[in-house]
Amino acid sequence: MAPPDPTPTAAPEATPLLRAEAVTRRLPGPVPVTLVEGVNLTVGRGEFLAVTGPSGSGKSSLLYLLGLLDRPSAGELYFLGRPTSRISEHERARLRLDHIGFVFQFHYLLPELSAEQNVALPMRKAGRLPIRQVRDRARELLARLGLEDCLAKTPDLLSGGQRQRVAVARALANEPDLILADEPTGNLDQKSGSQVFDIFEQLAADGGHSVVTVTHDQALAARAGRRITVVDGRIVSA
Amino acid sequence: MSLTVDIALSHIARRRRQAAVSLVGVALGVGFFVAIAALMQGFQQYFVAKVIDVSPHVAMKDEYRTPPRQPVALRYPEAAIALGGVKPKDEPRGIKNGFARLAEIERLPGVAAAPVLTGELILRYGSKDVSAALLGIQPPRERRVSNLEGDLTAGSLDALYGSANALILGQGLADKLGVGLGDSVTALSPAGVVMKMKIVGLFETGITTMDLRQAYSLLKKAQVLQNRPNVVNEIRLRLDDVARAEAVARRLEARYGYRTESWEESNRNVLGIFVIQNAIMYSTTSAILIVAAFGIFNIVSTVVLEKTRDIAILKSIGLESHDVETIFLLQGLIVGLVGSLLGWAIGYGLIELLASVRFNIEGFMRSEGFKLERGFANYLIAAAVAILASGLAALLPARKAARVDPVEIIRGAT
Numbered sequence: 001m002a003p004p005d006p007t008p009t010a011a012p013e014a015t016p017l018l019r020a021e022a023v024t025r026r027l028p029g030p031v032p033v034t035l036v037e038g039v040n041l042t043v044g045r046g047e048f049l050a051v052t053g054p055s056g057s058g059k060s061s062l063l064y065l066l067g068l069l070d071r072p073s074a075g076e077l078y079f080l081g082r083p084t085s086r087i088s089e090h091e092r093a094r095l096r097l098d099h100i101g102f103v104f105q106f107h108y109l110l111p112e113l114s115a116e117q118n119v120a121l122p123m124r125k126a127g128r129l130p131i132r133q134v135r136d137r138a139r140e141l142l143a144r145l146g147l148e149d150c151l152a153k154t155p156d157l158l159s160g161g162q163r164q165r166v167a168v169a170r171a172l173a174n175e176p177d178l179i180l181a182d183e184p185t186g187n188l189d190q191k192s193g194s195q196v197f198d199i200f201e202q203l204a205a206d207g208g209h210s211v212v213t214v215t216h217d218q219a220l221a222a223r224a225g226r227r228i229t230v231v232d233g234r235i236v237s238a
Numbered sequence: 239m240s241l242t243v244d245i246a247l248s249h250i251a252r253r254r255r256q257a258a259v260s261l262v263g264v265a266l267g268v269g270f271f272v273a274i275a276a277l278m279q280g281f282q283q284y285f286v287a288k289v290i291d292v293s294p295h296v297a298m299k300d301e302y303r304t305p306p307r308q309p310v311a312l313r314y315p316e317a318a319i320a321l322g323g324v325k326p327k328d329e330p331r332g333i334k335n336g337f338a339r340l341a342e343i344e345r346l347p348g349v350a351a352a353p354v355l356t357g358e359l360i361l362r363y364g365s366k367d368v369s370a371a372l373l374g375i376q377p378p379r380e381r382r383v384s385n386l387e388g389d390l391t392a393g394s395l396d397a398l399y400g401s402a403n404a405l406i407l408g409q410g411l412a413d414k415l416g417v418g419l420g421d422s423v424t425a426l427s428p429a430g431v432v433m434k435m436k437i438v439g440l441f442e443t444g445i446t447t448m449d450l451r452q453a454y455s456l457l458k459k460a461q462v463l464q465n466r467p468n469v470v471n472e473i474r475l476r477l478d479d480v481a482r483a484e485a486v487a488r489r490l491e492a493r494y495g496y497r498t499e500s501w502e503e504s505n506r507n508v509l510g511i512f513v514i515q516n517a518i519m520y521s522t523t524s525a526i527l528i529v530a531a532f533g534i535f536n537i538v539s540t541v542v543l544e545k546t547r548d549i550a551i552l553k554s555i556g557l558e559s560h561d562v563e564t565i566f567l568l569q570g571l572i573v574g575l576v577g578s579l580l581g582w583a584i585g586y587g588l589i590e591l592l593a594s595v596r597f598n599i600e601g602f603m604r605s606e607g608f609k610l611e612r613g614f615a616n617y618l619i620a621a622a623v624a625i626l627a628s629g630l631a632a633l634l635p636a637r638k639a640a641r642v643d644p645v646e647i648i649r650g651a652t
């Protein structure tokens with residue numbers, strides 16, 4: 001189980017996977033909008049973290065910042081101990097590719113590609129494995145998620161739960177350190193949603209992966225090792 | 239295959255019908271270009287080769303480019319009064335010291351020269367009168383300057399020495415008169431000389447106007463007919479290097495003052511038509527390609543719009559802007575490439591079709607079919623232009639795709 005205390009000093013390792021220090025994100029404009037404000041957060045290796053909060057509170061915005069998809073307006077985000085606010089787009093893309101896997105509410109699979117091809121995509125971009133091994137690993141991941149019969153199917157031939165599991169498999173393709181999920185169960189029935197959380201629990205338990213997931217479902221959130229609540233862009237309870 | 243190529247192909251496959259339309263557009267542009275270029279260049283090259291073959295590379299004539307100033311104008315250079323009815327200075331026509339100049343010109347390296355006296359002639363056979371252009375030549379020199387001997391279909395050049403008054407006629411001219419080899423015709427010159435002449439040779443150059451009008455005799459006979467003893471009014475040159483024709487012409491004109499024309503200048507009107515022809519060809523085929531390029535622009539723009547979500551997800555995974563740009567640029571290039579290959583096939587087919595057409599026309603050149611330039615260069619040019627145009631058409635939407643901000647898209651969709 002993860003430690004009950006979420007403050008940075010209480011993080012289990014010397015170098016946590018991810019550490020946010022006073023991270024703020026504002027949208028500039030005539031009326032600036034503050035999406036995230038003064039967030040301090042540490043995510044350790046193998047941690048399973050659930051983020052809850054009312055609609056429009058800034059959960060998704062926080063997730064994009066943690067996933068190096070968005071840049072903070074102020075504060076600093078350390079990924080594997082390195083500050084990330086000033087590195088190039090190229091390096092951020094590389095970090096996302098190698099270390100982070102995203103799962104979104106609307107699965108976001110490429111509709112023209114089969115399940116197997118979708119899962120192979122991050123591996124092909126990374127270019128570390130020969131194409132044969134890429135294929136084998138894609139099949140293996142899909143099998144692990146119970147999708148061995150869906151390899152060649154395009155997303156329109158899959159059920160919502162199956163699609164979301166394909167998206168999880170794709171997020172896992174490059175053995176990421178961190179999996180970020182934004183309401184992954186939002187469009188799923190109870191059973192499928194529970195299955196996705198089973199997978200997250202396993203991934204965190206195996207020790208290799210940290211999982212941060214946004215959810216509205218309190219029952220599911222209760223299964224996470226740690227919970228934080230976001231209101232008006234701030235973490236209000238841990 | 240590369241990831242970007244795969245995704246690009248998957249997008250094209252999704253829009254097969256539209257892609258096919260653009261593809262056909264590119265293919266038609268390339269195909270027509272290849273075929274029309276083959277047709278026009280083939281004809282133009284054939285024409286130029288013929289002209290270079292049958293006419294002198296450079297001809298010096300007994301004329302001046304600007305009419306010489308008359309004595310009255312020279313005497314009163316600042317005259318305010320115009321004098322009318324002044325008789326022009328009576329210059330004997332012909333190139334002054336023609337043979338001395340010929341000898342000088344012949345000494346130039348890479349130059350062969352031959353003297354000619356040209357003049358009008360009426361040929362009479364039975365009740366037919368036909369006008370002809372008579373060229374008085376010296377066979378040994380003429381041989382080195384023109385291909386007359388090679389164009390003979392009957393008789394020989396040396397036969398000009400064989401009879402007292404010998405004449406070689408163009409085939410068309412002979413047909414008009416109704417004469418053949420060995421027949422005798424009556425020749426009347428503007429100078430009033432009448433001569434019975436025997437046909438000792440017939441030629442066919444393939445250039446209709448020449449075959450219909452020209453007649454050759456010995457220089458001496460022509461001088462007698464025109465009543466201009468020892469006069470030469472043209473010196474014709476053949477160069478080892480045709481490309482030097484214009485330069486040599488300019489030098490000789492500067493040196494001797496006589497109007498000296500290269501073959502290019504003499505045929506400037508026709509060569510000018512070629513330029514216009516080529517311009518029309520290029521603009522027609524570019525128009526087809528431009529339409530095709532618009533089609534490509536349209537498709538790629540639509541795909542980019544449709545695929546913003548996919549672009550966002552690709553970027554969130556870790557693909558970079560340049561990967562995304564490549565994906566959409568490739569779609570244009572693929573259509574351009576495949577369209578070009580298809581166009582090559584169309585062009586090749588059209589050329590073979592044209593080649594199989596047989597006809598007999600006598601325009602200003604005699605021909606039994608299309609002359610076609612089948613070189614690979616036109617294929618390459620057409621494909622290069624088509625692929626470039628397709629790439630440019632895709633570039634704008636591809637740039638737009640590369641600029642998509644994933645956060646904005648994902649935030650908007652969730």
Ligand SMILES: Nc1ncnc2c1ncn2[C@@H]1O[C@H](COP(=O)(O)OP(=O)(O)OP(=O)(O)O)[C@@H](O)[C@H]1O
Nearest residue numbers: 027033035054055056057058059060061062649652
């Ligand atoms: N481009 C934008 N311009 C203005 N306001 C924005 C923009 N994007 C987001 N917001 C606002 O920022 C706040 C945070 O949005 P965010 O999507 O992070 O919330 P959330 O907690 O994920 O909400 P939900 O539970 O509905 O997904 C919201 O109030 C939203 O309306």
Ligand SMILES: [Mg+2]
Nearest residue numbers: 059060061652
């Ligand atoms: Mg959200």
